[in-house]
Every structure is written in C-alpha cells, then in structure tokens.
Amino acid sequence: MDGGNQSTVSEFVLLGLGHSWSMQVLLFMIFLLLYMIIVSGNIVIVTLIITDPHLHSPMYFFLANLSFVDMWLSSVTTPKMITDFLRENKTISFTGCMCQIFFAHFIAASEMVLLVSMAYDRYVAICKPLHYSTIMSLQRCTGLVVSSWTTGFVHAMSHLAVIVQLPFCGPREIDSFFCDMPLVIKLACMDSYNLDILMNVDCGFVAVTCFILLLISYTYILLSVSQRSKTGASKALSTCSAHITVVVIFFVPCIFIYVWPLNITWLDKFLAVFYSVFTPLLNPAIYTLRNKEIKKALKRFRSYYNAGVNLS
Numbered sequence: 001m002d003g004g005n006q007s008t009v010s011e012f013v014l015l016g017l018g019h020s021w022s023m024q025v026l027l028f029m030i031f032l033l034l035y036m037i038i039v040s041g042n043i044v045i046v047t048l049i050i051t052d053p054h055l056h057s058p059m060y061f062f063l064a065n066l067s068f069v070d071m072w073l074s075s076v077t078t079p080k081m082i083t084d085f086l087r088e089n090k091t092i093s094f095t096g097c098m099c100q101i102f103f104a105h106f107i108a109a110s111e112m113v114l115l116v117s118m119a120y121d122r123y124v125a126i127c128k129p130l131h132y133s134t135i136m137s138l139q140r141c142t143g144l145v146v147s148s149w150t151t152g153f154v155h156a157m158s159h160l161a162v163i164v165q166l167p168f169c170g171p172r173e174i175d176s177f178f179c180d181m182p183l184v185i186k187l188a189c190m191d192s193y194n195l196d197i198l199m200n201v202d203c204g205f206v207a208v209t210c211f212i213l214l215l216i217s218y219t220y221i222l223l224s225v226s227q228r229s230k231t232g233a234s235k236a237l238s239t240c241s242a243h244i245t246v247v248v249i250f251f252v253p254c255i256f257i258y259v260w261p262l263n264i265t266w267l268d269k270f271l272a273v274f275y276s277v278f279t280p281l282l283n284p285a286i287y288t289l290r291n292k293e294i295k296k297a298l299k300r301f302r303s304y305y306n307a308g309v310n311l312s
Helices: 021-051 058-084 094-127 129-135 138-163 181-186 193-225 230-259 265-290 292-311
Strands: 011-014 091-093
Touching (some): 011 094, 058 138, 058 265, 094 129, 094 138, 094 181, 094 230, 138 193, 181 193, 181 230, 265 292
16 A cells, blocks of 8 residues: 555446346336435425424434435435446446545444434433423534534545555456445455455444444333333334334444445345435335324425415
8 A cells, every 4th residue: 555546447347236128227217216205205304394493393403414314325326326227337437436435434424423313312302301401402402413424524534545545456346336345445456354354343333333322322211211101101112113213224234234244245235225225215204104293294384385376
C-alpha cells in the first residue's frame, strides 16, 4: 500500500442478480415497482409528520428521520441495480464504486445509531413518563440525530480512507449488484486476510454495539411494563414490537454480511437485497400499519386534500 493509490482499474464489472434476458426484465419490473413504493411511502410519512401538528413529538421526529434515512439507504444501490437489468455491460467507475461503499456504510451506520436513539426515546416515555417532556427536549432529540449522522460519517470515512488506497490491477468482476466492501477488498492485488479482519472488527464494533444496546433497552422496557397495568403494558408492547421487528430485519443481514460473513454467494446477494431494498420497504409498512396516530394523520390529510379539490 506504499506509494498511494496504484490502481490501474478504471471501472469494475457488476455480475448482478441474474443472467437470462427474461429474468432481467422480470427483475427490472419488480424492483422498479418496489423502489417507487419505497420512495413514495417514505416521502408520505415524512410529509405527514412535518405537516400534521398532532405528530410533532419526539417519537415521530425520530420516525421521520428513519424514513428519510431508509429512502437514501435504498437509493444508494437500487437505481443502479434497476438500470443495469436492461444493460448487457454492467460496469461502474472506480469513483462510483468508492461512492457506493462510502454512502452505503454512512447511511447504514447512521440508521443503526438512530434506532438506538428511538429505543432510548421509548425507554424514557415508558419508564420515566413524568420526566419525558423534560428529558426528550427538541435540543436533545436534535443532538441524538446529529450524533447518528456523525457516527455514520466517521464510520464510512474509516473504510473509505483504507479502501481507496488499495492497489487494483485486476481482476475487476464483482459478483453482486453493487460495490460491496468485502467483495471489492478481495479484488485488491495484495493479501487481504488481515484487512478483512480489520474491516469486520470496524463494522462489528458499530453493529454489535448498537444491537446489544437495543436488546438491553427493549428487554428492560418489556420487564418494566410487565409489572404495570395490562392496558399500559399492551400499548407499550405494541409500540416496542414494531421497533424490535425493524431492528431484527435490519441488523441480522448486516451482521451476516459484514461482521460474521458466511461467504455463500447466493445468500450474500439475498441478504444484500433484503437490507437495501426490503428493509426500507418494510419499515414504513410496519410503522404505518401498526400506528393509530399515523393512520389518523393520513385520514386528516386525505380529508384536507379532498376538501381542497372540492373547493377548486
């Protein structure tokens, strides 16, 4: 790695998800539809929370940020994947590849810390309700969100600073639909064993730490509400179960890709699709379908829109 970037590779070849043309067209239609649902669904949630005064609370402030992050998490890789389905030569420039790695880890790490912030918000709301408005002030909520973005940026930069300096002299084929960090490292013209371990430790520190904090938080919350009234416990359990579902579907694929890799190509591709496409799709669905306030806000928005249409 001495002497800086010795790369003689100007672009990489993405092998994608399928090979036959009919399969490519089918996948194109499926993922285009899913991506449109992801973007529109998350935009609706963010718009509802911003415009509806009934949703101006810390929990929905974090939910709006989660929807924003999910939209960008999917946008890092999905548009490129969709357009590549209709291309014979699926290539990505060296700069584009480095950008995908940076933004994928930037946004994913930010979401991990944001989910911890959401767990902290639920802990205060359920376990310390009398002090909730004081503890979860606008300044505190904003600080937690800024901390999530800062952590994500530092995490992503730690990867990029190392990977961009690696010598790439061929081969240049990546058996995935985007520039996944472990696969790019394997293309470097050097022994990457120690680097793989270093990257796994770096990813593991963020992912496992956040995952453990989340497990501890929700375990403590559930133990606390189990000792209270059945009504309060039922409401808390409903809210926390949605959060826990999101945590599991987001963290499990990330852990098996970056922390404890299984090195099974088809499984790695499935997990990558799951956390980059299906997680941003499921998050708004889980929170919307299980949240009465969001449903009420959506009805108020429809009523307001219909009234405006009738007046015009």
